[in-house]
Amino acid sequence: MENQIEKAYEAKKYEDKIYKKWEDSGVFTPKIDKSKKPFVISMPPPNATGVLHLGHAVMLAIEDILIRKHRMMGESALWVPGTDHASIATQNKVEQLLAQKNLDRHKLGREKFLEEVKKYVANSQNIIRNQIRKMGSSCDWTRERYTLDEGLTNAVQEVFIRMYNDGLIYRGNRIVNWCPRCESTLADDEVEYKELKEKLYWIKYGPFILATSRPETKLGDTAVAVHPKDKRYKKWIGKKIMIPGVLGEFEVTVVADEAVDPKFGTGIIKVTPAHSFADFEIAQRHKLPVKSVIDQKGKMMENCGKYAGMTTTECRKEILKDMEKMGLVEKIEEYNHNLSVCYRCGTPIEPLVSRQWFINVDKPIIKEGNKKKTIKEKAVEVVKEGKIQIVPTKFKKIYSHWMENLHDWCISRQIWFGHRIPVWYCKKCDNQLAAKTxxxxxxxxxxxxxxxxxxxxxxTWFSSGLWTFSTLGWPEKTKDFEYFHPTSVMETGYDILFFWVARMIIMTTYTLGEIPFETVYLHGLIRDKSGKKMSKSAGNGIDPLEMIEKYGTDAVRLSLVIGSTPGNDMRIYEEKIAGYRNFINKIWNSARFALMNVSEKDKKIKFTKKHIKSVADKWIIRNCKN
Amino acid sequence: MIKEVDKDFENFRLSDAGTKIYDFIWSKYCDWYLEISKGENKNPAVLLFVLKEFLKLLHPFVPFVSEKIWEFLEKKDMLIAENWPTFDKELIFTKEAKGMELIHELINKIRSLRSEFKVEPSKKINAIIYAGDQKVLLDSNLEVIKRMALLGSLEIKKSGQKIPESKIICIKEIEVYLPLKDMIDTEKELNRVSKEITQKERFIKSLRSKLNNQGFIKNAPKEVIEKEKERLSEEENTLKKLKDFQKSLK
Known part of the structure; x- marks a missing residue:
């Protein structure tokens, strides 16, 4: 019998068919109806080459719940899906694949390499699309976007050129986080820290003794610095002195700077402006020369005499030997050090001075009455004034603090895959201009x-920073953009509040003069049963697709939503998901039991108030409808 | 429930919203309404209406299973495109709802008394209710109460004489009498009680002699003596209750 409801619910048997029925019906595509306010979510785009992990699954579950509810409430509910080209991550992956074929990008050349990436991305996108469907996501596939598609590329170039012409984008020599393996810069928040036991070397340094963890950078020293109030060194301040070194004597200036901690080591530090952030800043304050000694591959430069061509690690060993011979090494200690490493590949970061493109966050540019605000001030203001709500509210403070301390944003990367910087140089003179072609x-x-x-x-965060409006067709004056922007909710993990959410606020308030979204909803991180972060290397990860296969999508969704609160981490383990499968079965059984108590004729009854008879009827209806 | 669920959504408390919907289905619809709906009390129109309402509420959380169940109810339209249920003040039957809650309380209290006395589920017990003004309400739910509280016989009167040797449950003006002999295996119970009485008496005796001991009274700190005295009076009280209970069993 067709109407016979099966004894047990078998998720696997039905889910794909149901999803297809929804998608084919066109219900995911909202209509533009100017008489009502739309409800819009821009889906945080998963990496085009990625696979669905639990972090995506929780994002998709929460967003789908919101979209389905608002759709049922009769609103024009739009959920824009898409993928991110994820420049470094994707390029690294393709490079790894090429390495297996004994190829590298330099052998292929830029054009051919990018062809390879394109092919790889197209295939990967299909995988991630199907995985998004598996989660039951009722997003509008007719509006799917990709951060590197034609429209978005146009939007990226448009914003870049506007900023360039506004004088917000400039090129400058700055110290940047450099990954010698990726051979590219990293943004401050793309740097991770690893606690390590490292050696601290106490060395004789002319008339001083000082402690350093990187003796090899001595080759690039141009000063020593002390705290202005440190009496021990008062008589030296401002003097130029000669220091005996492994490559002969060299000159340093003694400067007094507040940044020096008089309690660290002997209270005096050597200053290597080209290879340390703190030292670069000291050098800028005191107009000290900047001498680079390490190149972009992490090797010692030509100016390093017999050490030229060595890696920094090799050089450290050699230089120590030589210094010991000269009697310059006083003692060696162990200490705990926070080593900065690349968040992509784990290689130690080498701070380098290089020529990069930056966005000036402190230039007054946004006109408001007689005043001009900086893009940073504007981004702080929209949250402070409550134009953008952050759930949970505790992140409001963290956001403001971070934004207020924001430095110029380095936006150039020395890789091939991504939006090429739309700046053109005249080969014959020093002229340059920004143009799309x-x-x-x-x-x-x-x-x-x-x-x-x-x-x-x-x-890569430059393009994703435009995500809420570039996906709606901007800079064209499309009907979608006019109706659906600003969006309603931005739902994502708190771990990318700064990476992404903050940048969307900066880029949107600058470009459009409006907010990108009304509410930011931040979910917590997924942890394992004992509260540990899930990772591939720890082997404690759970594959959401495997869980869907075993327990059904609904059970996986519930396990990610029930019992969790915004901004707080949650624990996920298989028994928990299995528990929610039982929950689904209970729902099925109760419906089944109800259905067994009614006839086909009953199902055709058009319910009206008249049908409510007994006290029990009134009680259950009240409890449902109140 | 709808009002609260909507509020939870507004405040992004999705977990709370989901939990409330589930609790409704489980502890109201399944535990009570479907149970009550058996037999003559069945009202398919309401049963289906409520089922559809909660499927709509569940849908955002568990889209697949809810849509699948919906297929058995509606051939044409999909659940995903249905309208979200709304609060309806026409359907807020405050008075009747209170009446139903009274009946639930009554059934619950009889059930917990049964478990307190470890009455086997298969064993029917009898009850007499003096319902006062609630007689009409209880009369119209006599079959439900009888079935769900596992009663052999149920008499509902407006008022009456106190019934000796029975447990009494009071809910507002309603008095429910449950004759003890239905619930208790008298012989077994007498045995247990007399054992307990003997134990208590022995303990009280030793406590008394301790308090009569001059050495203890002289040397022990005041608080300790006070505590022991308090304990004695508590124990004597319990003993009295046990003896009363023993009498009632005989």
């Missing part, structure tokens, strides 16, 4: 017509 006209300065594009690409 190669300028057709001659250089305004030298009248030559030879242009070459900047080889670097943009930080």
């Amino acid at each position: 190669k300028p057709k006209t001659a250089c305004s300065k030298c009248k030559n017509n030879h242009w070459t594009q900047d080889p670097d690409t943009l930080d």
Whole structure:
């Protein structure tokens, strides 16, 4: 019998069919109805080459719950799906695959390499699309976007050019976090820290003794620094002195700077402006020379005499031997050190001075009445004034604090896969300009017509920072953009509040003069049964797709939502998911029991108030409808 | 429930919303309404209406199973495109709902008394209710109370004489009498009680002699003596209750 409801619910048997029925019906695509306010979520785009993990699963579950509810409430509910090109991550992956074939990107050349990446991405996108479907996500596939598609590329270039012409984007020599393996810069928040036992070397340094963890950088020292109030060194301040070194004597200046901790070591530090953030800042304050000694591959440069070409580790060993011979090493201690490493590949970061593109976050540019605000001030203001709500509210303070301390954002990356920086240089003179395509006209300065594009690409967060509006067709004046922006809710993990959410607020308030979303909902991180972070290397991860296969999507969704609260981490383990499968069975059984008590004729009854008779009827209806 | 669920959604308390919907299904619809709905009390129109309402509420959380169940109810339209249930003040039957809650309380109290006395589920017990003004309400639910509280016979009167040798449950003006002989294996119980009495008497005796001991009274701190005295009076009280109970069994 067709109407016979099976004894047990077998999720696997029904889920794909049901999803197809929904998708084919067109119910995921909302209609534009200007008489009502829409409800919009931009899906945080998973990496195009990724696979679905539990972090995505919780994001999809929460967003789908919100979208389905608002759709049922009769609102125009739009959920825009998409994928992120994830520049470094994707390039690394393709490079690894090429390495298996004994190839590398330099052998292939830029164009061919990018073809390879394109092929790889297209295939991966299909995997992630199907996984998003598996979670039951009722997103509008007709509006799917990709951070590197034609429309989004146009939006990225448009914003870049506007910022460039506003003088917000500049090129400068700055110290950056450099990954010698990826051969690219990393943003401050792309750096991770690893606690290590390292050696601290106490060395004789001219008339001083000082402690350093990196003796090899001595080759790039241009000063020593002390605290201004430190009486021990008062008489030296401002003097230039000669220091005996492994490559002969060299000159340093003694400077007094508040940043020096008089309690660390002997209270005096050596200053290597080209290879330490703190030292670079000291050098800027005291106008000290900057001498680079380490190159972009992490090797000692030509100016390092017999050490040239060595890696920093090799150089450290050699230089120590030589210093010991000269009697310059006083003692060696162990100490706990927070080593900064690349969040992609774990390689230790090498701070380097290089020429990069930056966004100036402190330039007054946004006109408001007679005043001009910086993009940073504007981003602080919209949250402070409550135009954007953050759930839970505890993150409001953290956001403001982070934003207020924001430095210029380095947006150039020395990799190939991504949005190429739309800046063109005249080959014949020093002229440059920003344009979407190669300028057709001659250089305004030298009248030559030879242009070459900047080889670097943009930080991947530049394009994802435009996500809420670029996905709706901006800069074209589309109906979608007019109706659906600003969006309603941005739902994501608190771990990317700064990486992404903060950048969307900066980029949107600057570009559009409006907020990207009304509410930020932050979910917690997923942990294992004992509260540990899940990771591949620890082997404690749970594959959401395997769990869906075993227990059904509904059970997985419940395990990620029930018992969790915004902003707090949650624990997920298989028994928990199995428990929610029983929960699903209970729902099924209660419906089944109810259905067994009614006839086909009963199902056709059109319910009205008149049908409510007994006290029990009234009680159950009240409890449901109140 | 709908009002609260909507509020939870507004405040992004999705877990709370989901839990409330589930609790409704489980502890109201399944435990009570479906149970009450058996037999003559069945009202398919309401049973189906409520089922559909909670499937709609459940849908955002568990879209697949809810849509699948919906297929058995509606051939044409999909659940995903249904309207979200709304609060309806026309359907808030405050007075009747209170009446039903009174009946639940009554059934619950009889059930817990049964378990307190370890009455086997298969054993029917009898009850007499003096219902006062609630007689009409209880009369109209006589079959439900009888079935769900596992009663052999149930008499509902407006008022009456106190019934000796029975347990009494009071809910507001309602008095429920449950004759003890239905619930208790008298012989077994007498045996247990007299054992307990002997134990108590022995303990009280030793406590008394301790308090009569001059050495103890002189040397022990005041608080300790006070505590022992308090204990004695408590124990004597319990003994009296046990003896009364023993008498009632005979």
